[in-house]
Amino acid sequence: MGTEVEKLPGVRRKKTGSKIKQDKATIAFNIIGYTLLALISIICLVPFWLIVAGSFTDELEIISEGFKLFPSTISFEAYRSVFSTPEQIYRAYGVTIGVTVAGSLLGLFLTSMAGYALSRKDFLYRNSLSFFIYFTTLFSGGLIPWYIMMTKYLGLKDSYWALILPPLLSAWNIILMRSFMKSIPESIVESAKIDGAGDFLIYRKLILPLSTPGLATIGLFLALGYWNDWFNANMFITTGDKYPLQFLLYKILSSAAVLQTNNGSYLAANVVPPTETLKMAVAVVVTGPVVLLYPFVQRYFVKGLTVGAVKG
Amino acid sequence: MMRKVTKRLTLVLVMSLLISLLAACGGGNNNSAAPEKEKNNGNTAPVQGEAGPDTSKKVKLTWYLVGDAHKDQDKIVAEWNKMLEKDLNTTVDLKFTTWNDWLTKYNLLLTSGEKIDMIFASNWADFYKLAKQGAFKNLKDLLPTYAPVTWANVPKQDWDAVTVSDGIFAVPNTNPEYTPLGYVYREDWRKELNLPEFTDLNSIEAYMDAVKTQKKVTPINGAAYENVNDLFKFWTDTQMITGEIVGATSYATPRDIQIIPFTDQYEAWVKKMKEWEQKGFWNKNSLSSKQEAGDFIKTGQGAIYWRNPSSAGGFINEVQAKGLKMEIGFFPFTRFHNYVIPTLPIANGMAIPKSSDNAERSLMVLDKLRNDPAYYNLMTYGIEGTHWAKGDDDKTIVIPAPGVDLNVTPRYDIASWGWRVEENIKKEKGGWEGLDKLKEEFKPISKPDILGQIYLDYDPVKTELAAVNQVFEQYGKPLMLGLTADVDASLKVYRDKLKAAGVEKLLAYVQGEANKYFDEKGIQ
Amino acid sequence: MSGKGGLIRELNRNKVLFLMVAPTLLFFIVFSYIPMVGVYYAFTKFDFDGGLFGSEFIGLKNFEFLFKSGILWDLTKNTVLYNLAFIILGNIMQIICAIFLAQLTSKWFKKTAQSLMFLPYFLSWVLVGAFVFNLFSDLGVVNSVLTQLGLQTYDFYLQTAPWKYIIVFFNIWKGIGYGTVIYLAAIMSISEDYYEAAKIDGANIFQQIRRITLPLLMPTFILLIMFSLGGILKGQFDLFYQIIGNNGMLYEATDIIDTYVFRSLTINFDIGMGTAAGLYQSFFGFVLIMTVNYIIKKTHEEYALF
Known part of the structure; x- marks a missing residue:
């Protein structure tokens, strides 16, 4: 364990944290945190969403027009193949x-x-x-x-x-x-x-x-x-x-x-x-x-x- | 982990192999047989002079096929076993590799020594290499006794084709096929744009040019490499022997074996391809595209796609089944030089792994399967009345059988290639009629495969081969598609790198082996 | 290390602990150590009659193809640099995400973000490859945007320059959810007492992170890096193969040992040569990890891997 930490005195936990008024540092921290995580989440979600949308797209449409957020026609052909048995x-x-x-x-x-x-x-x-x-x-x-x-x-x-x-x-x-x-x-x-x-x-x-x-x-x-x-x-x-x-x-x-x-x-x-x-x-x-x-x-x-x- | 690396390596290797083999290259660039050294002797005991094989002992055999089991496979095998038990006191446990990584599994099954009594074999599943390494039993002495009908009806030259080091290591199928490559293309556009029919390079270029400029469509959309490379080989009549590097300059001059990228013909070709690339006949990202050029024909965004006659038929049928409003034509590249080479006999066959304890019985079953229509039809086409029905005559069948819904009982399919015998093959009603016409076209111009059977195991030059192949992948492919900025410079780099990789040693090896083979067979 | 009569005495003293690791050790003996005999393939010319040990011994011939090319050094460098980028940048991103996830207060936001970050993990490289192609192809998303902005289009698949960044980006993207979980768990094991004490000392949230969270994550960070070092020469074949494909134009910047070996052996797959390549990678990793572990052990014993 890091030595720096051990020097800190051990104090029993109290449930006061959330009641303390948020200082400037915390506000800054929250702004950065929420923005960054939201951004990363979107970057992770979009490709997955494109895949989900793609799975409901017509095969030929995917080939000709590539991935789309919302397919212009809905097709269940792929799922029919998956669930054929x-x-x-x-x-x-x-x-x-x-x-x-x-x-x-x-x-x-x-x-x-x-x-x-x-x-x-x-x-x-x-x-x-x-x-x-x-x-x-x-x-x-x-x-x-x-x-x-x-x-x-x-x-x-x-x-x-x-x-x-x-x-x-x-x-x-x-x-x-x-x-x-x-x-x-x-x-x-x-x-x-x-x-x-x-x-x-x-x-x-x-x-x-x-x-x-x-x-x-x-x-x-x-x-x-x-x-x-x-x-x-x-x-x-x-x-x-x-x-x-x-x-x-x-x-x-x-x-x-x-x-x-x-x-x-x-x-x-x-x-x-x-x-x-x-x-x-x-x-x-x-x-x-x-x-x-x-x-x-x-x-x-x-x-x-x-x-x-x-x-x- | 090494296991993972090998696994992935083989996986992709297999996928690429699979794709190329299913298109069944007719170019004849496969390794083939020529006896090299005596290896397998005395592992089979000839049982001759008996009245007929003894089947008093009940035997259960394990057979392995590549591909997937059909939904009703168990039912069919059960029926089949009923007959077998009565006739030969034998049952077969039929197993499948499934298509996933089938070649990895195939090699594992053989290498690990699992008890298997019959397995699919083919030159595209490394038959010659495996036979030479001793994976299969020598059947030479067993065949006359245990598979007499097959022994008699397989032509001599077919047995020769599966003879390695004086032993016979497989039973090839008896079904000569023609699978030369060619282009499927938008025939309706050709008519609409008033272009001549394909006969040579100029007519193809004119077509692509018109498609690009007037239809505003990239003729070879998606992955272009095979489309261009195969055109090169057929147009120039180059007979590749080792990958895309070493080959004979033409069918008529088999002894003129050269490093193809070093020839003037190649240089002229890649310069032409640079022009084609600049005209936009294919995309700049073509080498990374995983989409088949044919997919873009279906969407109206492409015009040309390489196929062999049978897969061209499949493509045309699919376009019709999907109700796409286009007319597709097929141009086989054989028309450039007016001859065609049939597939090797061991393109498909059956072999018995060394681990088998029941080779004799297994051969007896194979003999039945190949030659007794009751066995053949059941295993190859499924249950009559369910999976198929008799057509107008004995030679044709109807699929599905009347009253059967394909959605409930999917069409029966099995990797039957290994035991196909021409006279037992039935023709399905409703196939692409162009196929029969092509067969008629090919028969009179058929020429034997003289290069396909030069047996090369590359052992003395495997280091050079690996290095050369990597150079080809890195420099040869972009050059073929005219993707490099300066063709002269990159051609020089390519040639230098090939030299550094030891391509000349590879050439000497191939020439040596080929000449030995030609001398033996009396080929000039 | 253990003094006289060490093993027996230790076995006796800690027999319960020995029993607790025993199943694990047995597992690795059976599934890893015994099959390790297979490395011998690297030194033979395989044939079925001889099998593994009966095949002809050919020394180092199977390794030749690696050195013959003359680009082994470049490949090794590429592989190591890519892996270092993956490991270091990946871990830093994961730590940052874990810290925010642990500290932010909105529960639903945290849960949603964490779930979303896991999604890329489930997409196969085949799909990621298709996705990347859609972004960067001649008529892909990026070039469409460039055209609409009135700018020149860019031939991504002819230029080597952008690919290092694209590959590193997608690798980090794919592993971010997975790695973050580890750091999140590590943060959760930190006693709340430390933070309370720091708060009483008047430390703001950034100071708390710097003085408590980061130092306490250090062992995990070093552990993960050390763990990855052994595999520094082993590339993620699927990642490179699915994104780059057979595009020789890009190899200069994107070729790693695994893709190179794969290409070399496509015509004539050889079990001996395949094993040899793996052994080279293993040996390199082995030497590296032994050295690093030795140094760490001399300087910061508690961080050593073994």
């Missing part, structure tokens, strides 16, 4: 949600345990073990040995475990978790130890409640990782019923692209699915649920229990 899409949503929930919870549990152990200053091998974990981000043996490990030795071909295991732990999440937990004062652990609490109990009863923002962050990252993962399904899943959403959509996209280039001579009665607007509809279908759920995650990003509150 609705039961499959719903099933895929189910698979994705199941894998995301199971994987995120298990991953969060393992990541937080590892992160906590590695953050403990009295854990002698914390640095060597951190290095052991970090090293995996530097070197990799490539796709083939990994694939052989997954299929031949672990027998995970066409198993849900093939979707859950690979994204479960990442060096990035663990090191990040370790750093969040490092900011919890050592003294808390020490006093609990004196009271005779074991390491696991300390982790469960003290550390976890104190790390809410960190857990929310890592949980979010894990969930996003699972939600967006199509690669593992692409590699290992061969049964259509087990396809997660992202892979199913990605499959629809690539089949459409193939049809588009390979629309042999027979196409008489069949119309080729759109490809441009399909890409956009797919982005909307994937992102939609997450955007709606995200506000629920946000409530964990508030100042939760502070150190003072626990002590007191």
